[in-house]
Amino acid sequence: MKSRADLVFRILALSTLVFSLGTLAALVIDVLTDGADRLSWSFLTNLASRHPEEAGIFHALAGSIWVIVLTAMLALPLGVSAAVYLEEYGTRSRVARFIEINLANLAAVPSIIYGLLGLGVFVRLMGMGRSVMAGACTLALLVLPVVILSTREALRTVPGSIREGSYALGATRWQTIWHQVLPMAFPGILTGLILSLSRAIGETAPLITLGALTYVPFAPDGIWSPFTVLPIQVFNWVSRPQAAFKENAAAGILVLMGLLLTMNAVAVLLRDRFQRQNRT
Template identity: 55%
Template sequence: MSIFQDANRKQIANRRRVDWLLHILFVIATSVGVLALCALIIDVLVDGVARLQPQLFTEFPSRKADGSGMKSALVGTVYMLLIMLPLSFVLGVGAAIYLEEYAGKNRLTRLIQLNISTLAGVPSIVYGILGLTIFVRLMSLDRSLIAGAFTMTLLVLPIIIVSAQEAIRAVPKSRRDASFALGATKWQTVSRSVIPSSLAGILTGVILAMSRAIGETAPLVMIGALTYVAFLPNSLMDSFTVMPIQIYNWISKPQLEFKELAASGILVLLALLLIMNFSAIMLRNKYQKNV
């Protein structure tokens, strides 16, 4: 018995040693990423804080750094979000409701689900090529705000559909059964029981998808979003620019002043992303308490 006990103790000691080594390895790996991120943020803060002045939000881009701002890019980003949000919410959540609540579990449904999951991981440049082909050339929308919004809607739709499906799937079956037992129809059960119960997850997915969209540059470059726009779009067919493209334009210039402007633009974009992520957390907590 003592031989088996000794072997057992050695195995336990070896496992604990391996666990400790793996724990240290994971802590080091995480620390490297966190430290690199902190270094980048500190570097951007040092370069960009001095340029965080009112003219950054009130002036249009200029060839002179002293009088240059990102008003057109900031307004273009907001306009694009205002167009994308209702489109992506209605289409994405509607598709998720249909697939989870109404579509039969057959081969066609599984094929559609597989394609949606695959599209959620497709590189964003592919959506830019698709938007260029369909919206810019085929539909003759040119390099307009509406073409950019449609292209970015295509980008975020698979993400919203997948996240909304997960939220709807998480609703307990007992809620549906209780609703049916009370005499509710299928749509009444979905609209008054399933959707309110899953709204926290749906809204979180939508806001996080919007956060990804405002940080993307490749699809908008493909459809021809301009790097220098010294006016605000007055209609959906006007040319536009967004914050990531304006930041790229500044950082590609050799003058040090434009590097500082790019750093300040990055800070504004980071602040907007943090606000949207914080809003997602607040909405999730609010609706989870009400469920």
């Protein structure tokens, strides 16, 4: 009897796995058949054009990389310091608990709301205009709750004995956190950051709300430059009447996927390196 239930459950689990992977495979194959032919070096280096066969993705790719790197530079220090405060300093205070509840809620706020906030605060109030900086600040806010939550998880995995050992040797709290806790938690922090950035790189809604442009025939040349990103370019191509633009859209999706995989690969490499260092 027990073995039959076991078998049923195994089949159920397996079919769920096959179904979800199958959906993914179908999507990837569909995009590949549509877009693989369009992928070429010139597609990566050309700018947007009304002629589908001449159109390229350089401006959007460069825009995406600018935005995502800047987002990481903003979200990492802010997120890590917030998490360190919550986890190491303010665990028991009422304020910390209040912040904690808000963080959990913020993580579930639809991304377009962040776009509205970004438009009001960064673009208009702070006068950043529709620049790379405004986009990155908005996306940094978007990923911040996830970065903080995952950093806290990572900090919790650091055994208490390490902290106690450090205190026993006369280290201050700051020294303990900086020299012992953070380096040990760093691989986990990095994983959380990369996962949340992977979400941010596919975001279209907040950037469209912000007023990110559609036709920007140049790569950003600074943080105050106007910009566009891959998902916006893909969205624009999909909604064109000419069928040839759909191939471009598929190829654009492939480029976006490539960028995403590269980011994840870099994250895995970095994490492994830090883990090895920690062990020695």
